[in-house]
Amino acid sequence: MAVFKEISPNASAGAKLTNWFENRFPTAFDAYRVHMSEYYAPKNFNFWYIFGSLALLVLVIQIVTGIFLVMHYKPDAALAFGSVEYIMRDVPWGWLIRYMHSTGASAFFIVVYLHMFRGLLYGSYRKPRELVWIFGCAIFLALMAEAFMGYLLPWGQMSYWGAQVIVNLFSAIPFVGPDLALLIRGDYVVGDATLNRFFSFHVIAVPLVLLGLVVAHLLALHDVGSNNPDGIEIKGPNAPRDEKGHPLDGIPFHPYYTVHDILGVCLFLMAFSAVIFFAPEAGGYFLEYNNFIPANPFQTPAHIAPVWYFTPFYSMLRAVTTEMVYALIACIVAAAGFGVIKGKLPSIFKGVIVVAAAVAIVLMLNIDAKFWGVVVMGGAVVILFFLPWLDQSPVKSIRYRPSWHKYMFGVFVFMFMVLGYLGIQPPGAWGAWAGQDLAQRVSQVFTLGYFGFFLLMPWWSRLGEPKPVPDRVNFAAH
Amino acid sequence: MKKIILSFIAALGLVAGVAHASGGALAWDKAPNRINDLPALQNGAKLFVNYCVGCHSAAFMRYNRLTDIGLTPQQIKDNLLFTTDKIGETMVAAIDPSQAKEWFGANPPDLTVIARSRAGHGGTGADYLYTFLRSFYRDDTKATGWNNLAFPNVAMPNPLWQLQGDRQPVFAEHESHGETVHVFKAWEQKAAGTMTTAQYDEAIGDLVGYLQWMGEPAQKTRIRVGVGVLIFLAFTTVLAWRLNAAFWKDVK
Secondary structure, X not given: OOOOOXXXXXXXXXXXXXXXXXXXOHHHHHHHHHXXXXXXXXXXXXXXXXXXXXHHHHHHHHHHHHHHHHXXXXXXXXXXXXXXXXXXXXXXXXXXXXXXXXXXXXXXXXXXXXXXXXXXXXXXXXXXXXXXXXXXXXXXXXXXXXXXXXXXXXXXXXXXXXXXHHHHHHOOOOOOHHHHHHHHHOOOXXXXXXXXXXXXXXXXXXXXXXXXXXXXXXXXXXXXXXXOOOOOOOOOOOOOEOOOOOEOOXXXXXXXXXXXXXXXXXXXXXXXXXXXXXXXXXXXXXXXXXXXXXXXXXXXOOOOOOOHHHHHHHHHHHHOOHHHHHHHHHHHHHHHXXXXXXXXXXXXXXXXXXXXXXXXXXXXXHOOHHHXXXXXXXXXXXXXXXXXXXXXXXXXXXXXXXXXXXXXXXXXXXHHHHHHHHHHOOOOOOOEEOOEEHHHHHHHHHHHHHHHHHHOHHHHOOOOOOOOOOXXXXXXXX | OHHHHHHHHHHHHHHHHHHHHOOOOOOOOOOOOXXXXXXXXXXXXXXXXXXXXXXXXXXXXXXXXXXXXXXXXXXXXXXXOOOOOOOOOEEOOOOOHHHHHHHHOOOOOOOOOHHHHOOEOOEOHHHHHHHHOOOEEEOXXXXXXXXXXXXXXXXXXXXXXXXXXXXXXXXXEEEEOOEEEEXXXXXXXXXXXXXXXXXXXXXHHHHHHHHHHHHOOOHHHHHHHHHHHHHHHHHHHHHHHHHHHHHHOOOO
């Protein structure tokens, strides 16, 4: 038990009350000090460092609005669509709650994508922050599951057919696929059983996982300390400290970064409110037009596209045709050949590489391309988990990496965005070019580019002359 | 480098332009914006209950919500309640859905959010409806005797034909890739209706305005509240900015 703190009888009533609580619940007071008032964050955070706080804010918005939506929503195939319209029309301020939730879903992905890109820019996943990054990737994965299952609930045409298409993907997995898809749906087609289990996962199971992961993400972050735009360890053994041992390049999170974040939150809320109040459909990107038609299992829409935040991955899925499988086989042959000829490995490992490559090629030739599309789509997310070990640059921050690394990141972002754009478009969106479906060819090349960026990173991130890293962070007084 | 990027963007634009131009569907006319015009919305509501609710429901729309467009409960009861006698009821069609399926081959869709669901690359849902309702023509090859340029082979006959009269589309012939294609040129009035073309377009504008309003009755409130929220946030942002500056001014 902690030491019982006595307080002077002349102290103010407020101080006495605080003392009463601190003696009975010291954990809360310690947590406040460890995570807020005495958590030293680098002084030189820039604009990119707001998105973590904003993600937390959006999570809270989603949970609170979600609680109110569940009060009126009916998870029943016959009633779901009508109950959403009931919320939009008959529930006082229901339209606002619903638009906050639907806009919040897209806002969540916007801030999370920016937050992840920040990690890439400044090497925030590098030692000793690998676990912070891995928890973050797990959050991203949980968020995708949460968004996918939540999207079924309004029970519109896009909800229904989007779920149908994605659940059917699981049936492409050899041997267990059809049974797995059946298990997910609870029926042979998406139906009432699917809606009920997705509702259950969306409102309780996945949010619990998400909250747990967010706590782990933050605790791990506060254990190792935040990275910063210079990629310098402000709490390292040689980092300069004041007489109390606080890092000179750091500043208490509270109040300095709380006031910082309040400003960021205000700016974010302005953009968020502008969408909610003036363009809640966001041109069909946040609320798809087709989803205002009730789900009809007998009428497949002409064009099924997922919501924008899934489209880069959806593009990669669609890019994997039989021809693309041959291209992937060529990549495997090239990689294995390179490993055997150039790699300085014992011959037993070289043998393993050759056998593994041969097995992979045999499987790829014998299993339908659709399955490899699913593998590529899943791999595009899974590969993010390995980023801390793929990046071998001698410095963390883009500021001190060779200038051409910026172009690598630029090209990567460009490819990701074009993949996202093409994922919204119907097949053949760019017409034919030299007899080929141009959009499909572009998405195939960019899919290879996406994986090339990561898989070749151990090689290219080491190339070039890094710039000298200063001893102290760059901070200009405001 | 800049040049390369610019030329690349130009090339992308060109490709996208070609892709769009190749679609041969009827271009949608721009619907007039009547969302703030209460008399127009009321006229649209009158047309809606007279010509649409016979077959189409608006099952999520309550009659008493029409008070939002300036009608009193008594006016609604006296003039607009055809399918029910309770003003708190929703607008359910008089037709039996299974009979409708038998007669037209398709169930008349619910119209509550039709203006939201029909938006697309051609324009807003209102634009589509404005075009669709003005594109019917007689076609003896169809079971109902009607067809529609904006929705070929539509199951619905023109419910407003007495107002619009009979029209036929005139097509121009174009040579394209060695084939003759028919491109819509203009309408030819075969028999007059009770309205002139200009009056009919006005009436359809009102009806579409009503459908647009019915798709989201809270939309005017939404925008009004939104202005207030943004003004409030603008003030708060200034406060937050100064607060932040006050805390950080001594950080060296």
